[in-house]
Amino acid sequence: MIRLWNTRTRREEVLQPLQPGKVRIYVCGPTVYDRAHIGNARPVVVFDTLFRLLRHTYGDDHVTYVRNFTDVDDKINAKAAETGRPIRDITDETIGWYHADMDALGALRPTHEPRATEYIPPMIAMIEALIARGHAYAAEGHVLFDVRSFPGYGKLSGRSVDDMIAGARVEVAPYKRDPMDFVLWKPSTDDLPGWDSPWGRGRPGWHIECSAMSKALLGETFDIHGGGIDLQFPHHENEIAQSCCANPSGAFANIWMHNEMLQVEGKKMSKSLGNFFTVRDLLDQGYPGEVIRMVYLGTHYAKPMDWTHEKAQQAEAALRKWRALTKGVTPGAVSDAVVAALSQDVNTAGALAELHRLAAAGDAAGLLASAQLIGLLEPALGAWAEVTVDLSAHAAALAALRENAMQSKDFSGVDRMKSELTAAGVEVRMSKAGVELLPGTGFDPAKLPVL
Incomplete structure (x- = not known):
């Protein structure tokens, strides 16, 4: 019903x-x-x-x-x-x-x-x-x-x-x-x-x-x-x-x-504010179409929606995990809970919550079928997630630069490499445990700094 x-x-x-x-x-x-x-x-x-x-x-x-x-x-x-x-x-x-x-x-x-x-x-x-x-x-x-x-x-x-x-x-x-x-x-x-x-x-x-x-x-x-x-x-x-x-x-x-209407980073979208974007603008900036779709689905249609870069990053991270979990899997039965959420006035946010639960439970077949019901994890939309590159050499290089900077107190080289990695769409995580590099929104291997 x-x-x-x-x-x-x-x-x-x-x-x-x-x-x-x-x-x-x-x-x-x-x-x-x-x-x-x-x-x-x-x-x-x-x-x-x-x-x-x-x-x-x-x-x-x-x-x-x-x-x-x-x-x-x-x-x-x-x-x-x-x-x-x-x-x-x-x-x-x-x-x-x-x-x-x-x-x-x-x-x-x-x-x-x-x-x-x-x-x-x-x-x-x-x-x-x-x-x-x-x-x-x-x-x-x-x-x-x-x-x-x-x-x-x-x-x-x-x-x-x-x-x-x-x-x-x-x-x-x-x-x-x-x-x-x-x-x-x-x-x-x-x-x-x-x-x-x-x-x-x-x-x-x-x-x-x-x-x-x-x-x-x-x-x-x-x-x-x-x-x-x-x-x-x-x-x-x-x-x-x-x-x-x-x-x-x-x-x-x-x-x-x-x-309802859409905002951008908490403000009404307008050319005068410089926050007016076409769909093609976002695609050209490196936001995968599947990620854009998931951001839309995160807010009930009858409520005002806020497009933010943070939401896009969260959607991309979730989709990467879901695609890795469902790779090579045959779709199973669509979750009754997903159908129930959608049947309650197209509650897409509720449907996404159920997808997260299926992923946490390791139900790859159910996750794949249920996600495809709302237009996610479709094969035709997954090319962006297939891009793989070994970033270990860049992580090691950045770690070495940081080690040297700790001695010389000159962090300009570290800052420069971090900026180059960020420009290539790489998320840089630095902690006492070491350096971790992850492909992020708009990742472009061609822009990686030359080692």
Whole structure:
């Protein structure tokens, strides 16, 4: 029995698939104009873990997972204008980057990855239905959703429309009947992407795409809708309004799940603070994708997460031990305790605690099967841990330098070698017992000091 916290009802609920034995899930994907930052990657890992649990519970062929690509957007248009490159080249390249980076984190590909530009006709049809039912209106080449026409608006985020107007930055436009009304369709000039429609050449607003694509691939009502907490309002609130009004016989999504935000070393991630990182930045700095994934899994998805170098070091050390323990082992049975933790609102921190217990007990077969359930210890992710090098000569050299320095009181040579070893990603441990060198985060044998 899988229990999930439903943001909409604000209570934990038992997952009861609308189609017995089959689960349908939709997660909002990226706008493809640049590299995904490490905050963008959190929902990927969260809902990939849920996807794995659902497949384990219901069977691989009984779970349909949809995550979209927004490939028509003003940010993409701006990137094309700035670089002079065709929009399709930019979106294709960015989707390739996204796949490579998320693959590195061990994320499975969803069942479907629709591009917004492939679903323009269903979007136009949904907008026509909204106008016909009195929930949308055309004005100056735009089509807008009439927020006041949907009494349930605001229930997901728990705010009234008037409170939203007072507390939100809303686009003021003369063609709007109400400040909170949002764009379903907008006109395009000749230099922008556009499609023919009953309201003239134009392009869709952001929110309508997810409603149209989820309906086309999952139906009017499906089981789970997920995404980051930053999308709860206005994106998800608007999705609910337009979907329920266009399809009054459907309920859109039964359970809503939102992951919390990410910080870096205790601070909000921002370019101005110099702590803004893409997934590719971390990979290029030497953090293995498997290590990044384990850091994410260490915090429950509904709590704010703090990315720190210390957490990455701890994750790497644990994974090295686990990979050594399970080398050459055939996976056994998945631990019931791991499944139980995940079934309790995707409690990944609890699942990791059970993996540590299995490792301490020496249950290599159980550890391997259970870790693979949450995307760890997969063969495809283990190349980083296969790097082996004999550091004994460097340890002996550093020990000799330290011995000489004790006599001469000149520790400059010791400090220099320690700095060179650290730069190569080596963890240096010096004590009365001697010198110990261990491969650390970003270990690169090519950077070792020449002896």
